[in-house]
Amino acid sequence: MKIATWNVNSIRTRLAHSLQWLENNPDVDLLCLQETKVPDEVFPRSAFEDAGFHLHIFGQKSYNGVALISRSPLEDVRLGFAGVIPPEIVGDLDDQKRVISGVLNGVRIVNVYVPNGSEIESEKYHYKLRWLKLLKVYLEDHLTRSPDLLICGDFNIALEDIDIHNPKTRATHIMSSDVERSALREVLSLGLQDTFRKFAQDGNQYSWWDYRSASFVRNAGWRIDHHYVTDGLYDRTLSCTIDPEPRKLEQPSDHTPVIVELANL
DNA sequence: ATGGCAGTACTATACTGA
Numbered sequence: 001m002k003i004a005t006w007n008v009n010s011i012r013t014r015l016a017h018s019l020q021w022l023e024n025n026p027d028v029d030l031l032c033l034q035e036t037k038v039p040d041e042v043f044p045r046s047a048f049e050d051a052g053f054h055l056h057i058f059g060q061k062s063y064n065g066v067a068l069i070s071r072s073p074l075e076d077v078r079l080g081f082a083g084v085i086p087p088e089i090v091g092d093l094d095d096q097k098r099v100i101s102g103v104l105n106g107v108r109i110v111n112v113y114v115p116n117g118s119e120i121e122s123e124k125y126h127y128k129l130r131w132l133k134l135l136k137v138y139l140e141d142h143l144t145r146s147p148d149l150l151i152c153g154d155f156n157i158a159l160e161d162i163d164i165h166n167p168k169t170r171a172t173h174i175m176s177s178d179v180e181r182s183a184l185r186e187v188l189s190l191g192l193q194d195t196f197r198k199f200a201q202d203g204n205q206y207s208w209w210d211y212r213s214a215s216f217v218r219n220a221g222w223r224i225d226h227h228y229v230t231d232g233l234y235d236r237t238l239s240c241t242i243d244p245e246p247r248k249l250e251q252p253s254d255h256t257p258v259i260v261e262l263a264n265l
Numbered sequence: 266a267t268g269g270c271a272g273t274a275c276t277a278t279a280c281t282g283a
Contacts, residue, residue, distance in 0.1 A: 009282085010272055035282085037273070062273050063281070116283055124281090156283065175283060210283070211270035222283075254271075254283080 001105050001262045002028045005152040005225055006246075007113070007208070007255035011036040011067070014253050015044050017246055019051060021257065022069070025243075028259060029071055030104055032111035034154045036065035043067070058100045066100045066111050066153070074102030074109075081134055084141045093134050101142070105264065107233065108146035110139065112153035117174050125174070128156070132183040139190055143230075150262075151192065152227040154208075154255065157184045159194070162203040163223035175224060192228035195240040195260050207242055208255045216247055227260040236263040 004025070008014040011033060022031060036043065036059050043057050048069055058079045059065030068074060078084050078101045080094040087094075101110040115131050118124035142149055158176045161167035170176035188194075196205075206221025215221060227240060238261040247256040 013272065035272095116281080118281080118283090154283095173283090208283070213269060215270095224283080251271090 001030075001107070001264055002259055003030045003032065003104075003109060003150060003152060003227065003262070004028045004257045004259045005032045005034070005111070005154070005227065006257040007034040007154040007225060007253060009035050009037070009253040009255065011065075012038055012044060013251070015047055017249060017252070018069075019047060021243075021246055022051070022053070025259070030074075030109065031069040031257075032109070032152055033067040033069065034065075034098075034111070034113035035063075036067050037062060038065060056100060056102060058097045060097045064096045064098055064113055066098060066113050068100055068102055068109075068111060070102075070104065072104070074104055077102040081138050084138050085134070089137070090134065093131055098131070099135075099138070103146070106148060107262070108142050108149040110142065110149065110151040110153075112151060112155070114154060114156045116156050117180070119174060120172065120177055120179075129179070129183050132187055136187045136190065139187065139192075143190060148230055148233050149192075150227060150229045150233060150260070152225075152258070152260070154225050155184060156224055157181060158222050158224050159184060163206075165204070165206065165220045165222070175222065188228060191230055193231070193234045195227045195229055195234070195237045196223070196242075196258070198234065198237055199240055205242055207258050209247065211254050225255055225258045227258065229260075229262075233262060236265075237261070238263055
């Protein structure tokens with residue numbers, strides 16, 4: 001089973017890229033999208049359904065938005081934190097549409113778009129930290145029902161210096177501060193492991209490149225799009241690869257897809 | 266140190282991203 005994650009930075013602008021990528025990658029069973037940037041009623045649903053895909057979307061106007069696009073039906077799809085956690089605990093953390101989840105082949109798959117955080121100590125930064133705290137509660141709830149869990153998406157955090165092209169300023173930079181890293185590690189302490197680092201110990205492999213400063217051609221990137229899995233799935237992980245091809249196209253997303261392959265039972 | 270590039274909403278420029 002192959003599961004891909006891709007922040008498309010607007011599904012309407014990247015519709016042709018997304019459809020072409022799915023056509024080029026027929027063995028990908030599930031594509032997890034982030035930053036669809038569209039209300040559900042305007043999502044280009046039929047473009048995917050006409051191509052034979054099953055679709056689950058959780059979006060909003062202008063910002064954020066996540067989607068699950070699969071070749072076979074998903075089970076038990078949950079929208080937002082409130083799909084799992086009581087609303088009084090969720091509070092304002094579902095106002096931004098950033099999490100969607102379903103089950104495929106017995107594996108609970110969680111697709112997240114973690115807040116960017118803007119600047120360290122800003123209001124958005126503290127929202128990011130609160131969001132990550134609730135993410136742990138949300139995952140704990142899933143784990144009581146599903147021992148096999150995969151969480152993927154745009155985490156907006158580079159956990160190690162090797163994940164950044166230039167780590168010199170990383171301590172004061174959003175996405176790489178110690179506090180953000182600790183917040184993500186606290187989530188991962190539930191027993192989640194990075195599938196990419198099961199295979200690749202070298203640097204210079206990134207999933208996002210800034211549109212500015214010719215970052216892509218200089219390979220001045222960050223690895224911020226991840227797949228984390230529970231122990232049993234980690235043993236079943238056959239590969240985790242970054243596909244840089246869509247980033248080379250005209251009018252690309254600033255992120256590129258990352259694909260994990262799990263051995264079937 | 267600053268801005269750079271892109272998408273959305275809107276229709277000039279602000280907000281957001283990372």
